[in-house]
Amino acid sequence: MSNITTEKANQLFWLGRYAERVYTTCMEFFKGYDRMIDEEEVSYPDYCRRVSIPNVYVDKDDFLRNYPFDDTNPDSIISNLIRAYDNAVVLRDDIGSDTLSYIQLAIYDMRKAALGVAPLIGLQTVIDDIFAFWGCLDDRVVDYSERSIVKAARRIERIDLYLRFRMPADTIAFEVNRLQNRIVRTGLNYDQDAIPRLRNMLAQDEVPYADAIRLVESMVDV
């Protein structure tokens, strides 16, 4: 592991988690939004329950407008993006100005989308920015363990959210494999039994989602 402090390891880890949270929740939001165009019954309360955020929304329209864009709501997508920025901005010397700039750009694009007549289309640009961020991170961050911390955190966040969204076990298992390859390169202290245990859980007929989420949440010591 490179010579980074505990604080930097923590910031790299949470940068990866928040950036991925923005991406995956955007993608889920797209799907939910699409469903809610037609549906009589609203599904957003279930969405809130799954991602463990309070349902503070008055109705479907309130959710569709404010869940992505309301930066006064700590659980909104933009609030998570700002948290990604808060971690990224103190890592400029590690991840580079170019990589950092894509997170800043995503915030600008998110704010622009909020003002647009077609916010969903606007959010696509945010997704593009997040992908550019990951690409730039891969390309510019020379330090292997630093890069691996961000990417391992990305996988952990994705697994966590996929479990919450009750995604199929094989989809989650695929992410677990990717995590296993990555986490060993981080140099972080982590629970080495967690991945085999997670695999066992995913192999069960009835996946114990809540237990699996707890296991993922406590896997890494940062």
Next chain:
Amino acid sequence: MDDLFKQTETVNSLLARYGVKFGIYKDGVFKEQLFPFDPIPRIITKEEFEYLEKGLKQRVDALNCFLRDVYGEKRIIKDGVIPEEFVFTSSGFLKECDGIVPPKGIYSHISGIDLVQAKDGTWYVLEDNLRVPSGASYPLIARKFTRMASPATFKHYAVEDNSDYADILRRTMDNVNTGGINVILTPGRYNAAYFEHSYLAERTGAILVTGQDLTVEDNVVYYMDYHGGKQRVGCVYRRISDDYLDPMVFVDDSVIGVPHIMSAYRAGNVALINAPGNGIADDKGIYYFVPKMIQYYLGEEPILHNAPTYLPFYEDDRRYVLENFDKLVIKDVAEAGGYGVVFGSKLDPEHRELLIDLIKREPRRFIAQEVIDFKDLDILDDEQRVFRKADLRAFVLTAEKTIVWRSGLTRFSRNPDSFIVNSSQGGGFKDTWVLSR
């Protein structure tokens, strides 16, 4: 150059995207603000730069001699060139630094010298900033984007490359490094100049650290990693003020400093850039004596002029200041960042009397200067060219020898009635072009 002006918005949006911001506290709340960039550069001809370069090197070399002397033998005081009251009553003189000789005897490694040009073309030095001068990163990154925005402009004008700042800075750190890594010590994200700290760390390859990342053992500074490993630090480019640098020596409740770092420094085991105690040399009262320092230490006539300055401390000067109060600018030596600067003519009768009374009671606290008729620079304001007051911060770096960076930060006032160019007071910035032919 019109080509470049058309890209103003694009360049500013790129600067925003790259986080070219500064932080301010307003009503106790931290806010990040963009530092508005104006695309019309200040252009300095080759000949003019050669003149400035000579004058700036001379000035900084003399200031380094002064610091070495004032924390050493104090010959300049013994010889009566500078009254001792001006040294020992200055808050910039740190008795804790008395007798310390920094690595290679260099005190001011990075000097930010503020100049203005009068309408007749004469350059005047307004201030010497030898503590933690900031601002080089802004023209550095702006140049990167303006070159992208308008390559034709740079093909047409022979502008000296300014992208070497990080290399010069790294050499400056390496030159005094006592063995170990280079780090840039920041107070943290909520410091006004955090962008600069992080950007210079990225560009120089130094590690950006906060006080809690460093520890001192047996008078050696170490950087602590995730696994508790220690790496020796040979040079700390500290971007925190003297007061907060070491709670064992200065402000004891500082949480942003490094306990015992002064002991390591005193033992010669780490270089601090710039040296603690430099505040004595950029004290506004000491500024008056810089031309005398040049004569005293270098045996040369000063190349650059000070703005005509009066010290109310001296009776003759005090009389002049009081008689000509309305045509002078009065500066409180304890203030910085454009604060504590008052134009005599702009005060209402009540405040005028209050200030005059204060000058009489505390003459050492103030200096007075003639108001220089600045050469205004044009800026773009809604696509119209308008003239505004502007200064120039030149960056002078001292390693094996003293080098003047072939660029600089030109700050301007956006308010047509103001002389105050500081970013904290709403100013903007321009790139500074030094022509190579």
